[in-house]
Amino acid sequence: TQLLEQSPQFLSIQEGENLTVYCNSSSVFSSLQWYRQEPGEGPVLLVTVVTGGEVKKLKRLTFQFGDARKDSSLHITAAQPGDTGLYLCAGARHTGKLIFGQGTTLQVKP
Amino acid sequence: GAVVSQHPSWVICKSGTSVKIECRSLDFQATTMFWYRQFPKQSLMLMATSNEGSKATYEQGVEKDKFLINHASLTLSTLTVTSAHPEDSSFYICSARGAPAGDYEQYFGPGTRLTVT
Numbered sequence: 750t751q752l753l754e755q756s757p758q759f760l761s762i763q764e765g766e767n768l769t770v771y772c773n774s775s776s777v778f779s780s781l782q783w784y785r786q787e788p789g790e791g792p793v794l795l796v797t798v799v800t801g802g803e804v805k806k807l808k809r810l811t812f813q814f815g816d817a818r819k820d821s822s823l824h825i826t827a828a829q830p831g832d833t834g835l836y837l838c839a840g841a842r843h844t845g846k847l848i849f850g851q852g853t854t855l856q857v858k859p
Numbered sequence: 860g861a862v863v864s865q866h867p868s869w870v871i872c873k874s875g876t877s878v879k880i881e882c883r884s885l886d887f888q889a890t891t892m893f894w895y896r897q898f899p900k901q902s903l904m905l906m907a908t909s910n911e912g913s914k915a916t917y918e919q920g921v922e923k924d925k926f927l928i929n930h931a932s933l934t935l936s937t938l939t940v941t942s943a944h945p946e947d948s949s950f951y952i953c954s955a956r957g958a959p960a961g962d963y964e965q966y967f968g969p970g971t972r973l974t975v976t
Contacts, residue, residue, distance in 0.1 A: 791967035849903045849905075
């Protein structure tokens with residue numbers, strides 16, 4: 750059973766377009782993290798959201814944690830080819846384990 | 860800060876042999892380390908959780924006798940794939956959690972590509 754549904758799983762857009770990736774769950778998480786992973790490398794942490802309703806911005810990336818701490822979104826404004834990669838959301842359990850979503854493969858064409 | 864290294868970055872071994880992968884936290888003490896495997900174009904699958912000085916906790920479906928995990932110090936965990944077979948070929952990634960990373964965050968190593976021929 751996939752506890753964290755991430756969508757879309759694949760996204761191909763033109764440079765300059767905006768996009769949103771969603772992570773949804775029926776479970777409550779103590780925190781939620783977003784990672785970006787390049788081929789052949791480990792995931793790199795982008796942000797951690799902890800408080801329900803929290804919004805964090807990282808340059809052109811905006812992360813939001815749902816009020817009930819069950820869902821999150823990542824919005825990228827004016828995507829650039831350098832944004833290409835695999836984006837992963839991961840919900841943290843109280844045990845410290847991370848539950849990963851399926852991942853979103855983003856391709857930004859110049 | 861919060862750098863995690865893995866060694867080797869890639870390894871090719873023959874079927875039936877054993878391979879050891881090291882995971883080190885370079886600038887913090889990792890009270891907990893996690894081991895994942897990842898297949899191409901897929902997400903990470905947690906294999907096991909290891910706490911320093913205690914036995915690892917394996918996820919359902921992961922053979923503990925095949926994937927031996929040792930967390931002997933606060934900066935080092937090892938994963939040994941015993942009697943490797945071609946189906947064990949995968950990208951293995953470790954992560955570490957502990958001060959100063961805080962309670963919420965895991966920092967990931969760069970991964971180890973294992974190919975079993």
